[in-house]
Amino acid sequence: MCSSLTHTQHKLLLTQKCSTRKLAENVSSKPKTASGSEITADHLLYTPEHFALKESLKKIIDQDINPYVDQWEAEGIFPAHKVFKLLGNAGFLGVNKPVEYGGLGLDFSYSIAVSEELGNIRCGGIPMAIGVQTDMATPALARFGSTELKKEFLLPSIMGDKVACLGVSEVGAGSDVATIKTNAVREGDEYVVNGGKMWTTNGTQADWMCLLANTSDSPSHKNKSLICLPMNSPGVHIARKIDNMGMRSSDTAEVFFDDVRMPCKNLIGQEGMGFTYQMLQFQEERLWACSNILTMMDNIIQETIQYTRQRKIFKMPVLYHQSVHFRLAELETEIELLRSLLHRSTALYIKCNDVTKLASMAKLKAGRLSREVGDSCLQYWGGMGFTSNVLVSRFYRDARLLSIGGGADEVMLSIICKYMDTLPKK
Amino acid sequence: MSPASVFVCLSLTLLSDYPVIRVKPDHSGVVTDGVKHSMNPFCEIAVEEAVKLKEKKFIKEVVAVSCGPTQVTETIRTALAMGCDRGIHVEVSGKDYEAMGPLQIAKIFAALAKKEEASLVILGKQAIDDDCNQTGQMTAALLDWPQGTFASEVTIDGEKVKVVREIDGGLETIKISMPAVLTADLRLNTPRYATLPNIMKAKKKKIANMKPADLGVDMVSRVEVLRVDEPPTRLAGVKVETVDDLVAKLKANGTI
Numbered sequence: 243m244c245s246s247l248t249h250t251q252h253k254l255l256l257t258q259k260c261s262t263r264k265l266a267e268n269v270s271s272k273p274k275t276a277s278g279s280e281i282t283a284d285h286l287l288y289t290p291e292h293f294a295l296k297e298s299l300k301k302i303i304d305q306d307i308n309p310y311v312d313q314w315e316a317e318g319i320f321p322a323h324k325v326f327k328l329l330g331n332a333g334f335l336g337v338n339k340p341v342e343y344g345g346l347g348l349d350f351s352y353s354i355a356v357s358e359e360l361g362n363i364r365c366g367g368i369p370m371a372i373g374v375q376t377d378m379a380t381p382a383l384a385r386f387g388s389t390e391l392k393k394e395f396l397l398p399s400i401m402g403d404k405v406a407c408l409g410v411s412e413v414g415a416g417s418d419v420a421t422i423k424t425n426a427v428r429e430g431d432e433y434v435v436n437g438g439k440m441w442t443t444n445g446t447q448a449d450w451m452c453l454l455a456n457t458s459d460s461p462s463h464k465n466k467s468l469i470c471l472p473m474n475s476p477g478v479h480i481a482r483k484i485d486n487m488g489m490r491s492s493d494t495a496e497v498f499f500d501d502v503r504m505p506c507k508n509l510i511g512q513e514g515m516g517f518t519y520q521m522l523q524f525q526e527e528r529l530w531a532c533s534n535i536l537t538m539m540d541n542i543i544q545e546t547i548q549y550t551r552q553r554k555i556f557k558m559p560v561l562y563h564q565s566v567h568f569r570l571a572e573l574e575t576e577i578e579l580l581r582s583l584l585h586r587s588t589a590l591y592i593k594c595n596d597v598t599k600l601a602s603m604a605k606l607k608a609g610r611l612s613r614e615v616g617d618s619c620l621q622y623w624g625g626m627g628f629t630s631n632v633l634v635s636r637f638y639r640d641a642r643l644l645s646i647g648g649g650a651d652e653v654m655l656s657i658i659c660k661y662m663d664t665l666p667k668k
Numbered sequence: 669m670s671p672a673s674v675f676v677c678l679s680l681t682l683l684s685d686y687p688v689i690r691v692k693p694d695h696s697g698v699v700t701d702g703v704k705h706s707m708n709p710f711c712e713i714a715v716e717e718a719v720k721l722k723e724k725k726f727i728k729e730v731v732a733v734s735c736g737p738t739q740v741t742e743t744i745r746t747a748l749a750m751g752c753d754r755g756i757h758v759e760v761s762g763k764d765y766e767a768m769g770p771l772q773i774a775k776i777f778a779a780l781a782k783k784e785e786a787s788l789v790i791l792g793k794q795a796i797d798d799d800c801n802q803t804g805q806m807t808a809a810l811l812d813w814p815q816g817t818f819a820s821e822v823t824i825d826g827e828k829v830k831v832v833r834e835i836d837g838g839l840e841t842i843k844i845s846m847p848a849v850l851t852a853d854l855r856l857n858t859p860r861y862a863t864l865p866n867i868m869k870a871k872k873k874k875i876a877n878m879k880p881a882d883l884g885v886d887m888v889s890r891v892e893v894l895r896v897d898e899p900p901t902r903l904a905g906v907k908v909e910t911v912d913d914l915v916a917k918l919k920a921n922g923t924i
Contacts, residue, residue: 291871294745297706298862333864346864 287585292355299334299359311364314491315636318483320368322405322447322493326375330402335376339384343392344400349592350526353377354584357530361537364633366640367492369534374443375399377530379406379452381523382468386511395450395470407448409439409471409497410520416441417653419454419517420462424499426455426469428506433457433469435477435502441647445495446483448473454520457513466516470508477502488639524649525597528605531648532584535608535641539577539615542637543570546619549626566622573615580607599661606654609645616641674727674788676718676752677777677807678734679708680743681797695895697766707743710792712750714852716859717822718790719751726824729753731784735768735776737761741875748870749862755875756780760887764880767889772880774806779883781811786847788829793818793851804851814844817851 285292306328314320329335337352339345346352353376360369383396398404415422424437435455442451450472457467471478479498486494511519547570550560561567587600616638620627627634645651659665690699707715718730732747734740735758744755758776760768781789789811794801808815816822816831820839823830833840834853862870880887908914918924 290742290745291867294742294749294862294867294870295864297746298749298864298867302861331863332861333866337864346868348868 287351287589288355292352295352295355296359298332299356300362302328302332302334303359303362307368308362308364311368311491312631315365315367318485318490319446319493320371320491322371322444323402325368326372326405327402329372330400335372335402336400337376339380339396339400340392343384343397345384350529351588351592353526354529354533354588357533358537361534362541365489365491365636366538366643367489370489370643371444371492373527373530373534374408375406377526378523379408381526382519383452383470383510385522386468386515386519387470388507390507391470391510398449404449405444405447407442407444407451407473407495409442409451409453411441412438413440413496417650419520422454422456422466424453424455426453426457426467426504428457431506433504433506433508435469435471435499435504438481438496438498440496441484442495442497443492445497446480446493451497452510454516457516460514463517464514466520467513468510468516468519469504470510471502471504475502475504486643488636488642490639525591525601527648528601528654529584529587529591529597531644532580532601532604532608533588535612535644536577536581536584538637538641539573539612542615542619542634543574543577545633546570546622550622553624553626560622560624569618569622573611573618576607576611577615580604580611583607599658602649602654602657605644605649606651606658609641609651609654612637612641612644673729673731673784673786674718674721674790675731675733675777675781675784675786676711676715676747677773677789677791677803678711678715678732678740678743678747679773679792679795679803680705680734680736680740681708681795691896691898695897696893697896705739707746708792708795708797710794710796710852710854712792712859713854713856714790714792714850715747715750715752716857717819717850717852718788719860720857721788721822721824722751722753727788731756731786733758733777733780735760735773735880737765744875745867745870746862748873748875749867750860751866752873754873757875757877758883759877759879764887768887769889769891770800770802770806771891772885772887772889774803774810775885776880776883777803777807778810779885781807781847783883788846789813789849791849791851793853804849808849811847811849813847813849815849815851816842816844818853819850820853820855822850822856 307325326335333346334356336343336345337348337356338350339347341347357369357373360372363369380396380399383392387396395404395406399406410419410422412422412424424435424439426433426435435453437455439451439453450470453469453471454466455469456465458465477500479500481496481498484494484496547561550566553560555563583600583604587597587604590600591597616634620634620638623632623634626632629635656665689703692699715732718727721727722730730752732744732752732755734744737760741757744757748755758780777789789807791804791807793804804817805815816829816833818834819831820834821832825843828843828845829848829850830841830843831850833842834855906917908917915924
């Protein structure tokens with residue numbers, strides 16, 4: 243039973259599928275030799291199915307995604323419909339979503355396994371776009387949407403036929419979500435939406451948006467609702483595709499709403515509960531972001547080792563200079579620590595525990611560590627690291643977003659302080 | 669009468685795109701500890717062909733078989749996730765595994781094929797770590813079955829199999845009677861991804877366990893590896909401007 247949660251969160255968490263994991267599953271296959279860099283036997287969280295999942299996804303990434311990443315980064319956009327359909331066909335877009343809508347009904351540890359494996363994509367933009375589709379725009383819909391709504395928006399999103407985006411942040415409201423200005427005013431059996439959204443990943447390609455808007459004049463935490471908004475509705479203007487320093491293969495849009503009309507049945511769950519619904523999925527979003535960047539950091543360290551092993555300076559490999567291999571060892575240590583935190587939080591989460599504090603810590607550390615890893619490793623690549631066609635410089639640009647998006651570092655710190663009860667009292 | 673069961677025989681190999689394969693210090697072999705292992709790519713193609721034949725209703729059941737240590741069960745699971753119905757793991761480990769070569773494996777596969785009355789045995793044409801290209805042929809010889817090797821196209825026609833083979837001179841088409849042994853070449857098909865739903869379903873499929881002794885196979889090797897060395901490092905080349913320069917250099921080199 244789940245204790246120590248607020249009453250509302252408790253009621254809402256019970257609707258989540260809690261699966262108990264049998265210890266026996268973990269000991270079914272003990273390989274004698276460790277395959278690759280991951281220890282598969284006695285894994286704290288993963289079963290052979292998790293590893294089989296990762297292997298299959300890696301094949302798709304190696305064959306159908308990575309060969310085109312450089313091109314898509316240069317073009318500033320990746321073909322979301324094509325890539326999502328590919329992943330949807332293989333069952334990777336609905337891992338923890340209900341079976342009735344094409345999902346697999348598995349627990350969140352499988353979503354984390356998918357996220358970890360997506361970190362093998364040679365850029366940050368595409369995994370981020372996939373994450374929006376699977377773990378940001380759809381969880382509330384899956385949990386609280388009506389059957390009709392799920393058939394129209396959730397099912398095709400899981401199949402990879404429809405691209406989703408999340409409309410929460412605005413030009414005037416980012417970390418302070420409560421102060422968003424977009425409103426959806428009820429007129430008969432329609433909502434009329436006015437306002438705009440910013441930083442919308444997948445925004446220029448999306449078929450629908452999971453929109454957070456004000457639907458009443460109640461206090462700011464109780465007056466917001468989540469609504470499924472088809473992006474081809476009259477009045478929806480994609481003002482521009484934002485030119486970012488990183489995540490360049492992901493299209494980020496600024497969107498305006500000019501008297502956009504939508505049927506009231508597009509409301510997800512209850513009116514006024516939008517803020518709470520969105521909060522609920524933050525734990526998953528944050529753990530997801532952390533798991534994604536861990537694999538990327540592993541890869542950057544490995545590539546840096548390979549590069550510095552063959553690159554000579556002062557008559558020996560760069561790697562042989564103590565400051566270099568010692569620094570890499572420090573970074574590797576911190577990566578493993580973060581991984582332990584991630585797996586521990588995930589293990590607790592799938593047993594219905596509230597891991598807000600741990601998830602916030604994981605996100606905070608992930609953002610900061612990835613900046614350190616990117617910065618230190620780029621230094622060891624020297625001039626080559628400064629060029630555009632090495633992974634380390636792309637990682638340096640892409641990873642910088644992690645301390646900002648999905649909950650800025652400062653927000654994570656506030657949450658942790660709240661749990662530590664160190665915030666100033668009103 | 670459609671053939672009952674098809675055996676797909678799998679090999680677990682060292683992944684070819686691993687950065688550096690190193691020779692052991694004692695030159696007895698290559699270092700395998702910590703190196704990523706995976707299903708042999710030609711075996712993947714073999715699995716795909718078998719599953720395709722089943723989908724076209726030419727065969728009833730596909731059985732995935734592999735010999736080796738516990739790790740091999742993961743390979744069998746992947747085959748199950750691609751659509752095979754059940755698996756057989758023939759346990760070979762330690763010294764026996766290190767000494768295991770195509771002849772021993774062929775003996776095991778032949779014994780199994782006979783025991784389970786398979787109509788078709790499909791293998792990858794060769795393993796990418798040792799490039800032996802012998803197991804399929806030896807299996808056919810031991811069973812005294814016809815063989816269609818280096819297959820780039822397979823069609824079942826009643827009691828016979830039409831096989832288009834890739835040979836040095838081009839393509840050769842043969843028709844052989846079943847039961848038969850086929851080995852898959854690169855262009856036979858493009859293996860499907862094991863989708864997540866199928867990976868979860870594969871969990872419930874059965875993998876039987878047995879030892880070579882159960883099949884009456886003796887694992888003693890008739891081959892002794894004397895020494896393993898890395899190929900000589902490739903030397904830098906020389907660029908020349910004209911054909912005359914090229915000829916002169918080759919003459920000076922003693923090559924011509």
